[in-house]
Amino acid sequence: MRWTLPDFLLRPWRTIAGPSRYLSLGFLTLGGFAAGVMFWGGFNTALEITNTEKFCTSCHEMRDNVYEELKTTIHFTNRSGVRATCPDCHVPHNWTDKIARKMQASKEVWGKIFGTIDTRDKFVEKRRELAEHEWARLKANNSLECRNCHSAESMDITKQGARASRIHQQYLFTGQRTCIDCHKGIAHRLPDMNGVPPGWSEASNDTNEPITRWLAEAPTGPNPHAAR
């Protein structure tokens, strides 16, 4: 027995598969091209509009909580006047990753509609959970959004403090740790940090594991970091 499509699918399929009866090939190709440009351009423009600080802070949840907190930090005000906006840290630059993040953000639209964090108390209550999502995201992508601006290659450790220089060489350059492990709360107030070990500690990968190796393993010899 021959297998056939049901009638309600067969009809549209025949229409699409058949040649154009009234419209010219030129109209279809050029019109299709123009419509494609308009659709794609419109889509990306709309996407970019949702990728601005103005859009983020148009909701009071963002404007009154996290944006206010950002204003005092070095990522908002500093000597050179270069600053990070919300999407610089919270939206990946790469297109596919960006679309994935935007699809996740549809949950945030849900939260906005149903007022998940529409008061300060609700926001403070949820702060740890929200922060943990961001920590997990940055941990998983090796602090990609930090590294869009801060590159380990361009980092002049001689300009850093002795502590920072030592820790960066030992932990960042070797890839044992990523930015977010130590630099939590650099742009917003921290949640209740009970049970969150310091980033440099060995326990930061596994909370059940005790701190076993010490940060201050004494550097020996003229170039203590050559062996690491």
Next chain:
Amino acid sequence: MRRHHLVAVVAALPCLVPALLSAQNTAQTTGPARLDSPFRPPVNFTDNNAAPPIPADVTDDRRVARNYPEQPPVIPHNIRDYQIGLNNNQCLTCHSRQYTGASQAPMISITHYVDREGQTLGAVSPRRYFCLECHVPQTQVQPVVPNTFKDVDSMISRPSDGGDRR
């Protein structure tokens, strides 16, 4: 006309004399009138004087000796945006007892674990929680008021006057 002038001058005399005297006084002092307070720059309090530049923090990571034993040690590193509050105390992620081995930061002293009844607690006592109440970073600035404080060692080691205290 002449008579009117004279009357006017005589009438204005009680106002003019103090004004003239004070003008003479300010003319004697050189430059702008200086107020006597050592805490104040030499400008009148009614003037809008430019704010002095904000000095840079000392962030060389070198411990500073205490001037007297009870002095809270000063902070030799940058503490911008360090968060101390209900949720966490960022200073303690290096300076609390359990992390000093790893961070090699100076441990907060045992007095910070003692509450006001003299009970030693397992963690930092609430009254000692806000580090910046006592410990502060230093800036590269000359003190406004000269300080002639001498520590106890220099007092002990100064040449003796042989008990002659006249």
